[in-house]
Amino acid sequence: MKLIAILTLAAGLQAPAGAAPGVQPGASIEGITEYRLENGLRVLLAPDPSRPTVTTNIVYQVGSRHENYGETGMAHLLEHLLFRPSQKFSGKDGVPTPLQLLNGMGARFNGSTWYDRTSYHATFPAGGSNLARMLELEADRMSGAAIARDDLWNPHTGKGEMTVVRNEFELAESDPLRVTGERVRAVAYDWHNYGKAAIGARSDIEQVDIERLRAFYQRYYQPDNAVLVVAGQFEEKAALQQVRAAFGAIPRPARTLPATYTVEPAQDGExxxxxxxxxxxxxxxxxxxxxxxxxxxxxxxxxxxxxxxxxxxxxxxxxxxxxxxxxxxxxxxxxxxxxxxxxxxxxxxxxxxxxxxxxxxxxxxxxxxxxxxxxxxxxxxxxxxxxxxxxxxxxxxxxxxxxxxxxxxxxxxxxxxxxxxxxxxxxxxxxxxxxxxxxxxxxxxxxxxPTEQPERVQVPASAALEAALEHYHGRAAVRQGEAFEASPAAIEARVERLALANGMQVALLAKASKGGTVHLALKLRLGSEASLHGKSEVGPFAAALLAMGTQSTSRQQLRDALDALQATVSFQGGADSASVSVQTVREHLPAVLALVAEQLQRPAYPEQEFLQYQRERVARTEQAASEPQALAANAFQRLLNPFPPGHPLHTPALPDSAAAQKAVTLEQVRAFHRQLYGAQDATLAAVGDFDAAQLKEQLAALFGNWRSAQPYARMARAYQAAPGARRQIDTPDKASSVVMAAYPLAMRDDDAAFPAMLIANYMLGGGVMRSRLADRLRHAEGLSYTVGSQLLVPARDGAALWLATASSAPQNSGKVEVALLEELGRAARQGFTQAELDAAKLAWAQARQVARNADAGLAGMLSEYLSLGRTLEFDRALEARVAGLALDEVNQAAARLPAADSLAVVKAGDFRPSMLAQRAQGSGNVNP
CATH class of the missing domain: 3.30.830.10 (Metalloenzyme, LuxS/M16 peptidase-like)
Structure with missing residues (x-):
């Protein structure tokens, strides 16, 4: 919930000419300009033509600090309820609900609540009516939300958003480190609401009064208590007019917001x-x-x-x-x-x-x-x-x-x-x-x-921001990038592909980006089944320790150099690959790339850093061995994994993983690098602001002759069927449980049936908080905070997997499993409607467009496509195929979804009868 602010600032009072009538310009700093509507709404505009997306972020100055006795968690409950249907966005007669509207745009969105604020943000494609519709939605959330009793919790059906929030509370309660942090804060505060977790007390979540909740909404969700941020590709004057059209009719409230006045006294001892x-x-x-x-x-x-x-x-x-x-x-x-x-x-x-x-x-x-x-x-x-x-x-x-x-x-x-x-x-x-x-x-x-003479620290009570900001004018705005829409055609028109002398493949997409940013993705493909036998835990060590220093540069010196070069470099590795992601700016790219090459080719692998990493990796694995989600995922991997012990793709039990990690030696890591690291089977992609000719020359010099001692031979992935398998894992003292169901499929992403199966799963459980599974388990029945399904289809091997996951309270685990299987069976038997298909196709296509506009992700995609011999023509053809799907075709694919008796199902949680009865009793009549 916290965005650690390690970022940028400056002020000025000049605004662009031509502000809309009734809009008062305010401070302007480094490309961001503030405006104020007559009703008190403050608006921050940050135009950026370099990326064809827009981000809206509306921040209400209300959070858990403003909650009274018995109201803890109220601000967070409201955040959830404002994604529910309203009178304007009702989901009836062709009118979308808020979630349907957001998914239909392909938006990346969320809401969050913290001590002093609640915020709602969304990133979506620029152009068309998207911004106007998003503003219309946010204006409706400000003034027209239903805050209906049945949406919160219906005592007759036992369903509502309250139980979803309660499950989120239970997920947090299952993390002992997080719980300890909350308890420390609670003990540190005597009176102030900062001592209470923003999610609230379980009893308050369950028993909150709808009239108090509605009054809370009407008091704080008003234009004079909100700031709207709009950033991305838009025309500033037009955006102001759209903001005023959406929000201008909301009147300034007559009420005066009550001030919070509780002051925490100085602490008087340990x-x-x-x-x-x-x-x-x-x-x-x-x-x-x-x-x-x-x-x-x-x-x-x-x-x-x-x-x-x-x-x-x-x-x-x-x-x-x-x-x-x-x-x-x-x-x-x-x-x-x-x-x-x-x-x-x-x-x-x-x-x-x-x-x-x-x-x-x-x-x-x-x-x-x-x-x-x-x-x-x-x-x-x-x-x-x-x-x-x-x-x-x-x-x-x-x-x-x-x-x-x-x-x-x-x-x-x-x-x-x-x-x-x-x-x-x-x-x-x-x-x-x-x-x-x-x-x-x-x-x-x-x-x-005990302390005989207590010492008290007097903490400053105010920040005196007015004086600090009075003559503050900031710095020059960050340089803008070019307008570039990352469509398959536009990417292919710009991308350049080549091969180095050793066979390493490269894709370059040069474009002017905001701040001169450039992203690189490099992937090394390593070894074979024979050369990697028994080394599945060694590979991750070899990759992670690349960041710990080179033969001529210490870890700290590397960190200092990368900070000076405004660069972020990360390494990841598995049994048969190592990946590097790089972010820097145009002027520093040559120096950063030289450092990365030194890390890859001449790592120091110091003993002290090896021992530190080994202790941390083992501890994380041992911690996971008591968590429901990690145990269920591990059980599934073992159930469906056909590879024997020693095989690089074998999945051991978590305790065996920890033992294997403890057994890794530094000499094994060094030998792994000597024998297996090289670039002849590597792929690299760069996206952003760089000199293409200079980069090609440098890549050839740094990597063109780097070869591994052992050849690379790709290992085919596979799953084994486990029809009807059922596993239940007991995780004592965990407040949340998880249900997972899976079924292997023989399919590749170039199969003719793939597009129809893809969109069928999207409607079943793949949409962001908007799918049949989410509609039932989260929105209708309030059983699960996280629920959905995935269709994992590779480009090779025909080893696909359909997987569904849902969290819940342990006493609701049986209900979740029944509901999941019922929705799966209903989709297979009855199919979907034309309205569902039309909405899903639009949402899926726009979500892909948003994803391609992220330069780091695009670099990773281009790098992976090099290994497949694939261009963005594949994406264009897939998207055209999805757009042209007929309902009959999709429903035929849905009929191929697995039957209940074909699925493997794993459940993990605290299912002890005494604990189930205690939790049910603690819920009263809320969730028997």
Whole structure:
């Protein structure tokens, strides 16, 4: 829910000429201009012609901080209800519901609730009537939402959104690390609502009064309490007119919003809390009260947190992770309008001693007076943070979402002001906040110690933003990119493909992008069944450790160099491949690519970093071994996996995976790289702002002669059928459960039947929160927070898989399984309607268009297509085939969906009879 703001800021008061009548221009900073309607609605416009999408983000200044006794979780419940049908978007007589409208646009959308705000965002294709329709939807959500009793919960049917939210609560309650963080915060606060989780108490979620909920909506969902952000490809004057047309008729409310006035008193001594639950790891966490996000201390705190928690050079990382006392760090830093709270913790292996980690954690945090921060530490942290600001500023969709936390903290310009404050922070300021806040008397930890003379930290109560922003004008706007619609035809008209001397294939799509951003995707294909036998756990080590240093550059030096070059590089690997993703800017691409080549070809594989990574990987696997979702997925993979132990594609049980990870040696990792790494079977794609001639020359020099000692031979994937198989896995003390059903299919994505089967599954369970499975299990019956189905069809081997997944409370698991199988059978027997098909085809096509407009994803697609000998003509033909599908054709494909007795079904959860009865009783009549 938190967007950690490590981003950009500046101010000015000039606005483009020609604002719509009744619209008052305001501050203008770095390409973002504020306007205000007569009814009080504030509008931020951020035009960006370089990408043919638009992002809308409406932020209401209301969150869990505004909830009264018995109302916890009310703001979050409203977020859910505003996706339900309204009188205007009713789903009747051809009028779409909100979810139908969003899916019909192919939008990527969501809502989120936090302490000080609630927001709704969507990214969708530019052009046509999409923006006008989205604004119409948001205006209706502001003034016309039904907030109907039956949508919340109908006592006669036992269905409604309340049970969906309750299942989301149960999912959170199944994570012991998250629960521990919530308990620490709860103990740290005596009175303020920041001490309560935004999702609320289970009893309040279940028993909330509809009239109080409706009054809450009518009080806060008003134009004078909202800020609308529109970013992307649009004409500014026309967009203003559309905003005024959608929102202008909503009157300014006569009410005055009640101010929240609870002030948390200074903490008067160390506090403690212990959580005892089922889990695979331990956690020690220290929390401290801090200033509001907009306060001048905020920038120094951001730098301090980087100095402490960054890897590999951070002080906590060195003391705890590198020191072998912990497997990883945990940081919870929430951006809040009023005095806030941050937590720093260490995750410790289940069988290790917790006390040494606790002592080391407190020694670093509260011992900074004896070991002051250095100018070099501050410079490094500042560079990392400023890189993040620049990368966010170059992506209009990402920037529009990043403004959410700044708005919640008091003013959208705070996003840019924070960047400039960070640029000016020095070691003295960082040292001052460390000594001010990291004191035992301001700490909440896992124990209590009486103190004769309590010490109180007085946290600043306000940020004084008006004075800070009065003469603030910001910097020059980020340079714009070209308008480019990523259609298959446009991509093919621009892309250039070539092969290097060793056979490595390359695809280049050069275009001017906002901020000069460029993305690269590189994939190495490694080994054969024989050369990889028994090495399935070695491959991930070899790939992950590429980031840990080279033969001439340490891990920290690499990190510093990439930060200076405004670059983000990540490595991933499996049994038979290694992938690299790169983001940087045009002027730094040659230097970044040279560093990446050095990492790939001359890694250091240092022993200390190997041991750190091994401890972390084992701990994550051991933690997963108690989680319902991970256990169910592992059980399915084992049920359907035909490969024997030792085979690179074999799926072991999670405890066996942990044992195999513990057994990996550094020499095995080094040998794996020596024998298997090379580029003769690699593919690379670049998308964005770069010099194509220069890049081709550099790629040839860096990779054109790099070959592996062992040849590559692709291993065919396969599934084995398990008709009628049933597995139930008990996961004690977990508040949520999962049901998974699967069926292997003999199909490839170039089969004639694929398009019809694809769209049939899309209507059954593949749509984003809008499908038959979602309509029934989430929207109608309120049983599941996450529900859907996937059709996984490869380009080779004919080894496809149909998979459905749904979460629920354990006592509802049986209902979920029945409903899932009923909907599957109904689709197979009765098929779909023409209206369903028309809506699905449009939504699916627009979603693909939105996906292609993301440069990083497009680079990955082009790279993978090189290995298949495929161009975007495949996409064009597939989309044309889907667009031309007839209903009979789709329903014939639906008839091929698996029958209930053909499915393999796995369930995981706490199904002990005593716990099921206790949960049902705790729900009262809500969900018997």
């Amino acid at each position: 506090r403690s809390v212990t959580v005892r639950r089922s889990g695979g790891v331990q956690l020690v966490s220290a929390g401290y009260h801090i200033a509001p996000a907009g306060h001048g201390d905020g920038a120094a705190l951001e730098v301090l947190l980087r100095i402490l928690a960054d890897a590999p050079g951070g002080r906590l990382h060195q003391a705890l992770v590198a020191g072998g006392l912990a497997t990883r760090l945990q940081l919870v830093d929430s951006t809040t309008r009023e005095p806030g709270f941050l937590q720093l913790g260490a995750v410790v292996a289940k069988d290790a001693a917790l006390e040494p980690a606790q002592e080391a954690l407190l020694r670093v945090l509260e011992g900074m007076r004896e070991r002051p921060v250095t100018a070099a530490e501050v410079a490094r942290a500042r560079q990392q943070l400023l890189k993040g600001f620049e990368q966010t500023s170059a992506d209009s969709a990402r920037l529009s979402l990043a403004l959410t936390d700044a708005l919640a903290a008091g003013d959208w310009r705070l996003f840019f002001l924070q960047r400039d404050r960070i640029a000016r922070v020095d070691a003295a300021a960082v040292q001052a906040v460390a000594e001010k806040y990291f004191r035992p008397s301001n700490r909440t930890l896992g124990r209590f110690i």
